Amino acid sequence: MEQPVQTETWKARSLEELVRILHQIFAEDKVSVEEVQALMESYESNPEEWLQYAKFDQYTRNLVDNGNGKFNLMILCWGEGHGSSIHDHTDSHCFMKILQGNLKETLFEWPEKKGNGEMTKKSERVLRENQCAYINDSIGLHRVENISHTEPAVSLHLYSPPFNSCNTFDQRTGHKHKVTMTFYSQFGERTVC
Amino acid sequence: AGLSQWFPALELLDVSGTGLTEMGTELLSLPCLHTLLAKNNRLGGPGSLPKGLGQAPLARSLRVLNLSGNRFSEVPPALLQLRGLRSLSLGGNRLQGIPPDIQELHSLEFLYLGGNFITAIPPELAKLPSLRYLVLCDNKIQSIPPQLAQLHSLRSLSLHNNLLTYLPREILNLVHLDELSLRGNPLVVRFVRDLTYNPPSLQELAGRTVKTRNIPYTPSDLPESLVRYLSLASNCPNPKCGGVYFDSCVRQIKFVDFCGKYRLPLMHYLCSPECSSPFSSASQSSTSQSESDSEDEASVAAHRMQKVLLG
Numbered sequence: 001m002e003q004p005v006q007t008e009t010w011k012a013r014s015l016e017e018l019v020r021i022l023h024q025i026f027a028e029d030k031v032s033v034e035e036v037q038a039l040m041e042s043y044e045s046n047p048e049e050w051l052q053y054a055k056f057d058q059y060t061r062n063l064v065d066n067g068n069g070k071f072n073l074m075i076l077c078w079g080e081g082h083g084s085s086i087h088d089h090t091d092s093h094c095f096m097k098i099l100q101g102n103l104k105e106t107l108f109e110w111p112e113k114k115g116n117g118e119m120t121k122k123s124e125r126v127l128r129e130n131q132c133a134y135i136n137d138s139i140g141l142h143r144v145e146n147i148s149h150t151e152p153a154v155s156l157h158l159y160s161p162p163f164n165s166c167n168t169f170d171q172r173t174g175h176k177h178k179v180t181m182t183f184y185s186q187f188g189e190r191t192v193c
Numbered sequence: 194a195g196l197s198q199w200f201p202a203l204e205l206l207d208v209s210g211t212g213l214t215e216m217g218t219e220l221l222s223l224p225c226l227h228t229l230l231a232k233n234n235r236l237g238g239p240g241s242l243p244k245g246l247g248q249a250p251l252a253r254s255l256r257v258l259n260l261s262g263n264r265f266s267e268v269p270p271a272l273l274q275l276r277g278l279r280s281l282s283l284g285g286n287r288l289q290g291i292p293p294d295i296q297e298l299h300s301l302e303f304l305y306l307g308g309n310f311i312t313a314i315p316p317e318l319a320k321l322p323s324l325r326y327l328v329l330c331d332n333k334i335q336s337i338p339p340q341l342a343q344l345h346s347l348r349s350l351s352l353h354n355n356l357l358t359y360l361p362r363e364i365l366n367l368v369h370l371d372e373l374s375l376r377g378n379p380l381v382v383r384f385v386r387d388l389t390y391n392p393p394s395l396q397e398l399a400g401r402t403v404k405t406r407n408i409p410y411t412p413s414d415l416p417e418s419l420v421r422y423l424s425l426a427s428n429c430p431n432p433k434c435g436g437v438y439f440d441s442c443v444r445q446i447k448f449v450d451f452c453g454k455y456r457l458p459l460m461h462y463l464c465s466p467e468c469s470s471p472f473s474s475a476s477q478s479s480t481s482q483s484e485s486d487s488e489d490e491a492s493v494a495a496h497r498m499q500k501v502l503l504g
Binding site for chain 2: 149172
């Protein structure tokens with residue numbers, strides 16, 4: 001993605017409109033990270049619009065739109081206390097917007113080639129409702145967690161290009177392990193494995 | 194009278210975030226109440242739960258109870274009378290421990306105790322036959338009782354951010370476990386041998402001999418205290434050993450190696466330093482059928498657990 005000559009400032013007034021504008025943006029040859037991030041942040045989360053995709057069962061990934069092959073838009077539900085492994089993003093761009101609750105993001109450095117020591121934490125922050133974070137492999141790796149013991153969290157993720165496998169990393173040793181991700185539901189319908 | 198006078202068909206009641214300091218007897222008569230959500234209140238003092246809870250219609254109907262984000266420093270005993278309870282959350286309270294009587298909640302499937310000050314887990318927790326999800330993250334737990342492996346229905350075990358240095362090897366027996374979180378524990382990464390092995394007492398040596406040689410005795414032969422002592426013999430986990438121990442044992446941490454990618458320290462108890470562990474490395478000289486069988490079992494269990502830990 002490169003910076004185009006002029007950056008639009010979009011305002012998505014609904015989830016449907018957000019998806020429509022995303023299709024428009026990704027139809028172009030060049031897409032700006034800042035533009036997508038600003039668009040995602042501009043959408044004010046309205047549970048009525050996304051509750052059909054938010055299937056709560058501890059930790060679920062629910063596909064909302066497959067962007068004509070250019071991107072995947074999905075909703076993730078995080079039960080109380082639930083967190084992901086440290087993972088990379090398979091050379092794709094990753095946008096994560098909070099729709100409900102809070103998520104803690106911890107950034108890590110890539111481990112050394114022959115890594116055998118504890119991975120290095122770069123930074124951490126708590127993302128609030130409607131905030132949108134961005135990451136790609138050149139920035140680093142991250143772990144995302146719902147650290148609340150009382151509130152579940154819901155997040156909206158955009159990945160471009162789409163990917164269904166990534167590496168998870170053991171924090172104590174830096175060893176990596178490839179995993180394949182699946183969807184709990186697609187377009188609001190439970191996926192039967 | 195109570196609430197059932199106005200809402201006899203009420204199934205779900207959410208009084209979260211209302212500043213409640215106690216829940217009154219008006220709830221007791223609700224005959225259909227299935228779910229009670231009382232998160233983020235000021236419950237925890239005496240009288241938080243209404244008197245007579247155990248005998249009320251509510252006690253039979255309630256399936257889901259959420260008391261997370263309150264101020265409970267102990268699990269209120271009245272709660273343990275909710276025999277039909279399937280889901281209980283006490284996350285984000287001030288619990289210092291878990292009462293052994295938790296086993297009374299025999300229908301429990303989901304138990305959330307994350308974010309408290311719990312230091313130990315009672316083995317009685319393992320007597321919950323339907324438990325599928327157990328959350329113990331963000332506490333001060335130093336060890337897991339091996340009995341926890343008896344939770345045959347367990348699908349998910351959350352132990353992250355505690356004070357665990359090792360796990361009992363029995364944890365490999367949880368065959369239905371899909372999820373196990375261990376991050377944020379000071380798990381030992383190097384082989385650690387218990388250097389303070391206390392040699393067995395004369396009483397222990399005598400007891401071991403009686404047991405391993407099957408020397409017959411009757412209660413009239415020995416003082417009652419010794420009869421009781423002999424009944425407490427534990428079998429050495431090494432299937433080849435066949436020995437027993439009482440108080441004196443070697444604790445040995447062995448690492449189950451998941452193809453060099455993830456090493457999990459598991460605690461073994463052995464009857465003496467000379468006794469070899471069932472999970473000895475392949476470089477051992479004698480390789481009888483039973484020893485290699487138990488090695489195979491270990492690597493199968495390890496393979497399964499690798500997927501669980503890193504998935």
